[in-house]
Amino acid sequence: QMKFYQSGDEGAKLLPVSIKEWEERARKILAAGPFDYVNGGAGAGDTMRANLEAFQKYQIQPRICRNVEKRDLTIKLFGKSIPVPILLAPIGVNSILHPEAELAPAKAAAKLGVPYILSNVSTKSMEEVAEAMGDALRWFQLYPPKDHDLTNSFLKRAENAGYSAIVVTIDSTLLGWREKDLHNAYLPFLSGEGMGNYFSDPVFLSKLEEPPEKNVKAASKKALDEGNNTAFTWKELEYICQQTPLPVLLKGVTHPDDALLALEHGVKGVIVSNHGGRQLDGAVATLDVLPSICEAIENKIPVLLDSGIRRGADVMKAMALGASAVLIGRPYAYALGVAGEMGVREVIENFIAQTELQLAISGRSSIKEVDRLLVTDAYR
């Protein structure tokens, strides 16, 4: 949009601008199964809506007459410089959205220097994605398997393929009650979609009775069963942290006491997330719990947030309330379904442009100046 504003109407966009428009375009293009899979939430969708509404409780209170000619959105995470405080959230089974699957968002993120978090249940393997990304920053998300050999195999492969952090997602040891998917009888995984990391794993393959080519359903079920790790405890998290030199972040934290326990058990970062409202029906909105979690963590480790980020203003509000960075999920998934790599790139570029504009117009020249003073809830 910055480019558009600067060039007048040349280069006017045929692509959607707002995330709502991307969502509506995706609804038209995609079949009901995949669209609803991305779009839906758990139960009545209350948490998904609450995530969005939480951002309306805070307003930005700008300062004026400050020199904002030069603007700097860079942040540092785990010693690496990132051009903007935005990462692509792990989203599994991208083959239901686009034939290039995870390669498309991975390449779009790589070109813009935005870190890409590859899902454990990606259709492309972590090595294929790494190859498409070159030296660009990438993290690997793990649904902690029951089997420690498999855990260790995934961790080693991620290290070897140049992933620089591990995100352990803990809010999904059971799949949430997703009524649209139940209605559509839609679960893509059993036909082998989203199995890229399992079906390329020597440890996983060695434990199958028949190879996936012979019985894809049985192999996929076994992979899903590994992730249904309902016995997972803090001790298990500590075990994972001890197995890898990479920083481990815990994703799915919504309580300050859990954030502290995660810290105690060795994580190097937490991600305040309710999985975009897809898991626990009726759960708290992430922005609502962010301040208490940041207060508990006292800047000892980065606190990231996702679930409901749709605009530059949302990025700013989350940062003002203490987040070190944010993740975007559905916004790029819709764009992937509509326009592949180009769509994802467009969405990221628009997020960057909006965030920069918001920063400048609120009278800040650096993202470091975005603190609690930027937002107020006094006018609720």
Ligand code: FNR
């Ligand atoms: C997800 N999410 C997710 N999280 C994760 O850790 N591993 C995964 O494989 C997936 N898969 C996935 C698929 C789809 C279709 C969606 C929409 C989400 C959750 C994701 O990482 C993130 O937490 C939310 O998407 C953030 O909320 P918003 O931005 O979608 O509101």
